Amino acid sequence: MGEGYFKQRNGLYVLDVMGACGLMTGEQFRGLAAAVAELGVPAVKLTTRQTVVLLVPEEKAAALKAAVESLGLRVAPYHNVVRPVMACPGSADLCPRALGNALALGQALQERYTGQEVPKDFKISVAGCPRGCTEPYCADFGVVAAGGETYNVAIGGFGGSSRPRHGELIARRVPRDAVFAILDHVLERYRALAQPREKLGRAVERLGLEAFLPPAQLLRPAEEPDPVLLELKAFLGAPE
Amino acid sequence: MTPTRKAVDVNLGALAEALEKKICAACDYLDAAECRPERCMVAFARKVLAFVLPKGVLDVPGASQLIPATDFKVYVPEDVAAALAETLRQCRECRDNHSPDCVIALTRACLENALTGRRIDYPGSVFLYLARLREQDPRLAELVARELRHGTRPED
Structure with missing residues (x-):
């Protein structure tokens, strides 16, 4: 099983973050916003599957993942798995x-x-x-x-x-x-x-x-x- | 006259009012011992509307199976046409997503049954419904179309 973590054309990576079927608390949004600011995430995008992708330089991906998980969110599993609902x-x-x-x-x-x-x-x-x-x-x-x-x-x-x-x-x-x-x-x-x-x-x-x-x-x-x-x-x- | 259709809102109160003031008010059995709400299409529709109004729901799965089949009263097409037109004004035109258990559809089915003894398969569109109604009952279709064009509020 893999995780939603993909290299983009511009060299940055995206981290695919899942909430509870698209539901997130204000605290989680604020936490994500703080991580986005702190780690220099240049863009955030909502996906068709009700997840959020965060664009991040490779060297900061681990820190971003840790920040995501500290908020009770997780990086979506990917590649031949049951995907986020x-x-x-x-x-x-x-x-x-x-x-x-x-x-x-x-x-x-x-x-x-x-x-x-x-x-x-x-x-x-x-x-x-x-x-x-x-x-x-x-x-x-x-x-x-x-x-x-x-x-x-x-x-x-x-x-x-x-x-x-x-x-x-x-x-x-x-x-x-x-x-x-x-x-x-x-x-x-x-x-x-x-x-x-x-x-x-x-x-x-x-x-x-x-x-x-x-x-x-x-x-x-x-x-x-x-x-x-x-x-x-x-x-x-x-x-x- | 209430607006013909607005996707954002449904005025079930206007529908209940049309039933009461256009049909019940003209009924020979109103306030008489012969009034049998449990056998009456219009009383059934009014009760269903009274049930859903405070709940804020439009659809009660299975409710269309409860329409009484024992109403043998004679209805006046002009009175029924006014209420039928109100169901069309309130219709949200769900097209493929039309549900026979929608209370607007339920009311319309009651009125069709009351007047013609049969239901018209609703295509989820006012225009298509009127075309279908015209094929089956041209006079009623004309009355309903006239109500939609020039209809008055129930209290007028």
Whole structure:
């Protein structure tokens, strides 16, 4: 496993820094700003995967990495690993369109899976509603909140390619725990079946979606309806 | 008249008001013993709007399955057209992301059911909807279009 640390054309290096699915505290931002000033970082750039890249001279990279880690942040893992997770702000407190707690789920997925080794970089995106601001159908493993604490899951998508591919829906309205179990299964099958450096989507094209599908019990929709729907039924006086 | 559509905001209050003042106020069963809210499309839509208004949500997954199928009252197209037009004014035109469980869509489905006994598959666009409505019910489409052009606020 490598780290997000790359030489640029101008000889400087970038350090790819990950927060909690793009979420950082004011203290972390202030700490980064102080490090940027102290170490002469000439530019900071936000990435499509909700990370922050810092441009730095090679001789100061180690000091910058130490500063980053002292803030509770880390340099993103890179090269044939599960990459930092993208998640929208979907939650009960933030986006009014959210149908579920996408941000917390994304953070939990990132905590558990980021850095795990796989045949080719594996991207996870979590969206709080079907609008899909995080483009879940363009991810190797896309999750879309479907009401209550249930989620739809698509696999095999990717966008960064001359031949992009949309993910295929494999689970509807599964409970939160099942998302983790499905991901465990997909990763296990991916490691077992894919050729070296083969994207999951290409492996799906080559072997068929069935080769990656989890057992039926993991794909069973949640039996409990959306709590808001239950509340509405009670409000209407309708039978549950 | 409320604005035809603004992507930034939805006025569910205007929708509830249109239902109350354009349809309920003209209903023969208003305040009568025969009024059966649990069987009434309009009462259902009003209750759903009352439920979501304080919550600030637009979508209740599964709610479209709760629309009552036991409303056999006769509705006046002109009254329903005014409320139908209000659903179009509030529509955010989500296109591909249209959800039948959106409370605006739910209200529109109730009104379609009340008047025609069937639902029109909503394409997520007011213009496309009017074209579709014109194919199925030219007179209602004309009434709705007229309301959109010249409609008045419910209290007028």
